[in-house]
Amino acid sequence: MTEETTLEKLREIRRSGAGRSPSDLSAHPYRVDRDRITASPFFARLGGVTQVVSPTGSGLLLHNRLTHSLKVAQIARGIAERLTADPAAQRLVAKLGGLSADVVEAASLAHDLGHPPFGHLGEQVLDRLARNRFGLADGFEGNAQSFRIVTTIDTGGTATAGLDLTAAVRAAVLKYPWTRLSHPHPHPRTMAVPPRGSAEPDDSPGTGSAKFSAYVTELDDLDQSRAAFLGRIPEWQQTVEAAVMDTADDIAYAIHDLDDFHRVGVLQHATVWAELHGWLSRAAELRNLSEDELADRARQPGHALEGLRRRLHWKDSWIVDDEAFAEAVDRVEREVVDRLLAVPFDGSVEAEQAVASFSASWTSRLVAGVEVLAEPTNRSANIVLAPRQWHEVQVLKFVHRHFVLLRPDLALHQRGQARLLTALVEALEQWLTDRMEAARLPRRLHDLVELAHEEYRSLAARDASLLTGPTGEIPSGPDAVASLARGRAVVDFVASLSDRQAVALLDALSGRSGQTWTDAFVL
Structure with a gap:
């Protein structure tokens, strides 16, 4: 068996060890994964999850997490097909562990299932709680x-838990292939x-890493999905397929959110032009301001953009370039401000x-700038945008952040x-600890408590240090394990x-809803 064959076999391994199930329509393992993801109720639910602002009740046709995931999958597949058509890039990605358009498409469809x-607001609140x-x-x-x-x-x-995806697709979902605090060791x-x-x-x-892609409860799956890539890329490095998905996510986010907020009139030509043109016309002067002077004048045109330039130098010195940054600001001013925003959106065909x-045009331009690096810096992956396009994405994301x-x-x-x-979490916790009402819990919540209890009991027996919380104390005893399980289940x-x-669920729990039956408990 050749090395390439061995690698592909490892990439196709599922946790259950099984192959296709009778319900799988495709003979190709990675397409089976894509079909399992799109058939999931968790995927369907993304149509009702906020991308930036909730369109619920407004009548606005804004992107949600489902439409965003579909666009990321489209862009990621295009990047993969472009790279695999290039013989030099194909040879390099083969050494790094492989690149399949089906894998990046499946991973892209799955990447936001947990939102x-x-x-992002909900993410911050749930993390704090x-x-x-x-x-x-x-x-x-x-x-x-x-x-x-x-x-x-x-x-x-076919397994009792999860979608039983191939190792390659699971590894490609790991945008940040480490846990918050403990794995791998030394921690990145x-x-x-x-x-x-x-x-x-x-x-x-x-508190540990700001971003991470696995809880300690999924450590075994993290290790097993990454086994095919050992010795090819560092433990903390994205696989090539994860990096393609991540790059596609950046491109989609930078472009379609601007589309949305131009449509609804949030992005105003005058204010965006003032910021970009203000920096272009006074770049040398702004560069000479002290940090305090820049902060004092933060609301003046051009100053926020100068703050971005400085942050890029601080965080991404491996690629940032002042000339490329200025060119990116100029291009965004010409193509976004002077063309797109110059004419208010009125719903017409034009x-x-x-x-x-x-x-x-912007999607094509940015995809054309994707490159493969044999030896990337710690701050990047093997898949990167060329410097020109990288700076353009940073400026586009700045416009979105600053003006939306x-x-x-x-x-x-x-x-x-x-x-x-916060109120919803507190109400569900109170319900869980009410012995008189335990038998009437939503079945889904009851099942999640049982699952988490088994997970934490197993972790406590194997390595209780993995459960060390913010206080630094290692949880011990059945009551501590049960408490952790209730928290994770909620x-x-x-x-x-x-x-x-x-x-709807909070309305029901707080008595504000007059409905006897509600879909709030149903995933």
């Missing part, structure tokens, strides 16, 4: 929740130059064509959503709801 109600209220050492993270769904919670495969957050996402948040020292042309995410009216809604999720349950289901 909770209300997008998981760590501080329930003492869960690895808290909550959307990427880790996606991996937990496909390996443990979902039941669409301790490196002199930590990989992207692995460093601790500046405002939360001692307006729709302008948006479609913008999206298509930082809006006070969005903050108003998000504060309400944070309160809603978080799993709430994370599996759509935006609308979360609202």
Whole structure:
């Protein structure tokens, strides 16, 4: 058996050891994975989960997590097909562990399965509650929740738990292939130059990596899915297929969110132009400002963009270049501001064509800039955007963040959503600990408690240090294990709801709903 054949066999291994099931329509293992993911109720639920703002009740046709995942899959497949058509790139990716368009498509469809109600805000709220209220050492993270769904919670495969996906697809879902605190050892957050996402948040020292893709409950699956890549890439490095998915995610996010907020009139030509043109016309002057002077004038045109330039130098010195940054700002001003935003969106055929042309041309441009590196820095993967396109993505994401995410009216809604999720978690915890009502728990929540209890009991027996929470104390005894299990089950349950289901469930639990029957308990 050749080395290539052995590698492919390892990549195709499923946790159950089984091959196709009678319900699988395709003979190809990676297409089977794609079909299992799209048939999952967790995938269907993404249609009701916020991408940036919730369109519920507004009539607005905004992207949600489902449409975003479909676009990421489309872009990722295009990148993979382009690279595998290049003989030099194909030889290199083969040495690094392989690249299949079917694998990156499946991983892209699965990458956001774990996102909770209300997008990134929900992720932050659930993480805070998981760590501080329930003492869960690895808290909550959307990427880790996606991996937990496909390996443990979902039941669409032939195994008793998870979708029983191939090792290659599971590895490609691991955007950040480490746990929050303990694995691998030494942990990547301790490196002199930590990989992207692995460093601790500046405002939360001692909490572990800001981003990670596996909880300690899924350690065995993490190791087994990465076995085919040992000796080819470092333990903390993304597989090539994960890097393709990650790059496609960045491209989709940078482009289609601008489409959305141009459509609804949030992105205004004058304000965006003032910021970009303000920096272009005064770049040398702004570069000479001290940090304090820059902060004092943060609301003046061009100053926020100068802050971005400085942050890129601090975080990504391996690629940042002032000339490329200036060219990127100029291109975004010309093509986004002077063309796309110059004419307000009015729903006409002409307006729709302008948006479609913008999206298509930018997607093609950015995909054409994808490259393969044999020896990347710690801050990048083997798949990267060329410097010119990389800077353009940073500027596009800046426009989205500065003119959408930082809006006070969005903050108003998000504060309400944070309160809603907090109240929902507290109400479910109270229900779980009410002995008189334990028999009437939603069946789904009951099953999740049993699953988590078995997981934590097994971990406590094998290596209790993995369960060390924010206090530094190692949980011991059946009561501590039961408490952790209840916390994880509540978080799993709430994370599996759509935006609308979360609202309806809290209405029911708080007595505000007059309905006797509700779909709020149904995934």
